[in-house]
Amino acid sequence: MSTEITVTDETMETTFQKYEKKFKALADKKRLEIMNLICQRSSLCVCDLSELIDMPQSKLSYHLKILLDAELLIKETRGTWSYYQLNEKEVNHLLSEELCCLFRPS
Amino acid sequence: MSTEITVTDETMETTFQKYEKKFKALADKKRLEIMNLICQRSSLCVCDLSELIDMPQSKLSYHLKILLDAELLIKETRGTWSYYQLNEKEVNHLLSEELCCLFRPS
DNA sequence: ACATTAAATCAAAAAAAATTGATTTATTAA
DNA sequence: TTAATAAATCAATTTTTTTTGATTTAATGT
Numbered sequence: 001m002s003t004e005i006t007v008t009d010e011t012m013e014t015t016f017q018k019y020e021k022k023f024k025a026l027a028d029k030k031r032l033e034i035m036n037l038i039c040q041r042s043s044l045c046v047c048d049l050s051e052l053i054d055m056p057q058s059k060l061s062y063h064l065k066i067l068l069d070a071e072l073l074i075k076e077t078r079g080t081w082s083y084y085q086l087n088e089k090e091v092n093h094l095l096s097e098e099l100c101c102l103f104r105p106s
Numbered sequence: 107m108s109t110e111i112t113v114t115d116e117t118m119e120t121t122f123q124k125y126e127k128k129f130k131a132l133a134d135k136k137r138l139e140i141m142n143l144i145c146q147r148s149s150l151c152v153c154d155l156s157e158l159i160d161m162p163q164s165k166l167s168y169h170l171k172i173l174l175d176a177e178l179l180i181k182e183t184r185g186t187w188s189y190y191q192l193n194e195k196e197v198n199h200l201l202s203e204e205l206c207c208l209f210r211p212s
Numbered sequence: 213a214c215a216t217t218a219a220a221t222c223a224a225a226a227a228a229a230a231t232t233g234a235t236t237t238a239t240t241a242a
Numbered sequence: 243t244t245a246a247t248a249a250a251t252c253a254a255t256t257t258t259t260t261t262t263g264a265t266t267t268a269a270t271g272t
Contacts, residue, residue, distance in 0.1 A: 015208070016135040027130035029122040046219060059261065061220055080218045080269045093204050102121070152249060165231065167250055186239045186248045
């Protein structure tokens with residue numbers, strides 16, 4: 001019967017789509033730099049990060065949104081400030097231990 | 107002195123660029139499917155793969171080149187045939203153990 | 213209430229990546 | 243030598259992503 005095969009195919013399709021989104025988020029050296037900087041501190045707000053990597057705010061927000069939508073970052077809003085930190089679980093699930101120094105938390 | 111800092115920055119820049127290329131190669135669900143299919147067999151030629159994923163040859167060659175340039179695949183030419191297989195070392199270095207079933211060799 | 217700051221969003225333009233079908237190169241087989 | 247097949251490459255088009263500067267929303271301090 002084709003039912004099971006179809007279901008399995010859809011699951012794979014969905015799986016590939018999920019990883020496509022995550023890898024797409026990592027497929028930019030500026031975003032990797034962002035991940036690396038956030039990884040080093042426990043969390044960072046947009047305006048501090050904007051100075052650290054010398055990037056205009058709107059551009060930075062654009063890139064942060066991509067990482068956030070891919071669930072590689074977590075956002076916590078306090079007042080007018082937005083603090084971003086690594087989504088450790090997701091990053092650990094995705095990347096090798098060899099990449100820990102760069103993008104993975106301890 | 108700024109010398110050391112500059113050297114370190116250039117190294118990081120190069121590192122991010124390297125990973126950007128690799129993640130960009132993985133940032134496409136068709137290419138993930140290709141990786142997955144090649145992972146399942148030990149190696150595959152273009153024409154067989156073309157039928158397996160129902161993709162025209164020129165398009166497939168384009169995607170294979172991207173994976174090859176990112177050093178995620180290895181190509182071996184025998185006569186008119188090109189056989190592609192996983193670059194296990196690179197893939198293992200990059201991806202987590204959790205992704206082994208999909209894209210990592212045993 | 214008003215001015216200021218943080219951050220997200222928007223629309224237009226620019227840049228990069230993917231698709232398409234045709235062509236080229238090289239090997240094999242008749 | 244000729245025909246057939248495998249695979250890479252090319253150029254033109256289409257699609258997607260990124261950049262930019264302006265605008266909006268919301269919270270804070272005076």
